[in-house]
Amino acid sequence: MKRNVVEWAVLAVSVLAIVLVVGALVVEGLNETRPANPHVELHADQARQGTLGWIVPATVSNDGDQAVEAVILEAEATVNGEPETSELEVPFLPADSSVDLAFSFSAQPSDEVQVRLVGFRIP
Amino acid sequence: MNEAMTQSLRDYTRAAAGGLVIGMPLLYTMELWFHGFLLPWWKLLFLFAVAFLLVLGYNAVAGFRKERTFVELFLDSIATVGIGIVISFVALVVLGQIEVDTSLRDAAGKIALEAIPVSFGASVASAELGGEEGPARRQTPHAFARLLVGGGGALLFALNIAPTEEVVMLGVGASPLQLLAVVAATLFATLVLVHYADFGGRRRKTRRNPSILDAPIPETITGYALSLLVALILLWSFGWLDGASISAILAMAIYLGAVAAVGAAVARLLVSGGHEAGAK
Numbered sequence: 162m163k164r165n166v167v168e169w170a171v172l173a174v175s176v177l178a179i180v181l182v183v184g185a186l187v188v189e190g191l192n193e194t195r196p197a198n199p200h201v202e203l204h205a206d207q208a209r210q211g212t213l214g215w216i217v218p219a220t221v222s223n224d225g226d227q228a229v230e231a232v233i234l235e236a237e238a239t240v241n242g243e244p245e246t247s248e249l250e251v252p253f254l255p256a257d258s259s260v261d262l263a264f265s266f267s268a269q270p271s272d273e274v275q276v277r278l279v280g281f282r283i284p
Numbered sequence: 285m286n287e288a289m290t291q292s293l294r295d296y297t298r299a300a301a302g303g304l305v306i307g308m309p310l311l312y313t314m315e316l317w318f319h320g321f322l323l324p325w326w327k328l329l330f331l332f333a334v335a336f337l338l339v340l341g342y343n344a345v346a347g348f349r350k351e352r353t354f355v356e357l358f359l360d361s362i363a364t365v366g367i368g369i370v371i372s373f374v375a376l377v378v379l380g381q382i383e384v385d386t387s388l389r390d391a392a393g394k395i396a397l398e399a400i401p402v403s404f405g406a407s408v409a410s411a412e413l414g415g416e417e418g419p420a421r422r423q424t425p426h427a428f429a430r431l432l433v434g435g436g437g438a439l440l441f442a443l444n445i446a447p448t449e450e451v452v453m454l455g456v457g458a459s460p461l462q463l464l465a466v467v468a469a470t471l472f473a474t475l476v477l478v479h480y481a482d483f484g485g486r487r488r489k490t491r492r493n494p495s496i497l498d499a500p501i502p503e504t505i506t507g508y509a510l511s512l513l514v515a516l517i518l519l520w521s522f523g524w525l526d527g528a529s530i531s532a533i534l535a536m537a538i539y540l541g542a543v544a545a546v547g548a549a550v551a552r553l554l555v556s557g558g559h560e561a562g563a564k
Contacts, residue, residue, distance in 0.1 A: 164359075165286070165288045165289045165292055166289060167289045167292040167293055167296070168292050168363070171292075171296055171363050171366065171367070172359055172362060172363050172366070174366055174370065175362050175363045175364075175365065175366020175367065175369070175370075176362060176366065177366075178366045178369040178370055178373075179362065179365060179366060179369065181392075182332075182369055182392050182395050182396055182399070183329065183332070183396075185388050185389065185391070185392035186325045186328055186329055186389070186392045186393065186396060187325070187329070189325065189387075189388055189389035189392065190324070190325025190326060190329075190389070193325070193389075226389075228321045228322050230322070253318050253321075253322070255321035255322075255387065255389075255390045256321065256387060256389060256390070257387040257389070257390075258321075258385075258386070258387055258390060259385075284322040284323075284523065
């Protein structure tokens, strides 16, 4: 059966789409060498007073090549002379991706906020 | 634009619409988005390849161009999957699951998974909803061809359940008696569905030389065996078999197999209809 212009056009786009998807998976997949590496960048300059406490925005990134699940982060700081912690869980963190989040304390801490990676699940 | 081109445009529009209809539930399923980046790349490719083969098989059995060579069939299947990819991509962008800062690997993984149901939908819409050239003229295909189509239906149905945690929950809490009941119910339901429910207008003549696999009970059993295989492939693909005991694997396969078997039954029905022997 002879194909017309419309059919050739759809076929060309289809071949391109399949090559892109398969190619991206293969090329990215074969270059997956770095293990998962969740890390946090605090945005202290954007910290602000909220209604319920002192809010410290942060970005958690994964510059590894493996996605991780259930990333638990714990921030610690001294508030009114007492140590205080703020804990967050990020459900999913894909490879080469980042998630914006915010820690919160009951009041502005008197020292620098320290963040610790409690753990994560490897899918 | 001549008539043939207008007709082609209509065919592709119908395929795209069908893909959207069938793919919609899974385009809105977050577990599928997440598995797009959680699953290893080779498992995604494997699932994508299996889906392509099933689309190819379905197009061969039920596709819209009746007389064509294998090359034409292959190219048509490429177009079907291509439509699936393009629709999945657009839908994922609109839904905010692919954004400018989404990594290439993440986007490709999501598209590869979502394109599976959308391609199946496109394939079915091309073959079954094509007006006069629809299935009415078709003869019941060979038993193996029907099984292949059944595999597509099994994959499509079970894909709705496989990425979610329900199967594990059901599998963990199952007693042997319950599992036997599920197996019996699945076999009974699919036997009735394909051979006795007599869905309107679907009854066609039995093939001239029916094989043993055309008889209702052997047909149901082979369909079920295939469904269990599809269920196992999906359970493995989505990582549910990692670290699971044999009894847990069996339980999960039986529960997911029930979903797969219903999908396989509907698909077989779509291309064959009830048998004369069973439908009387």
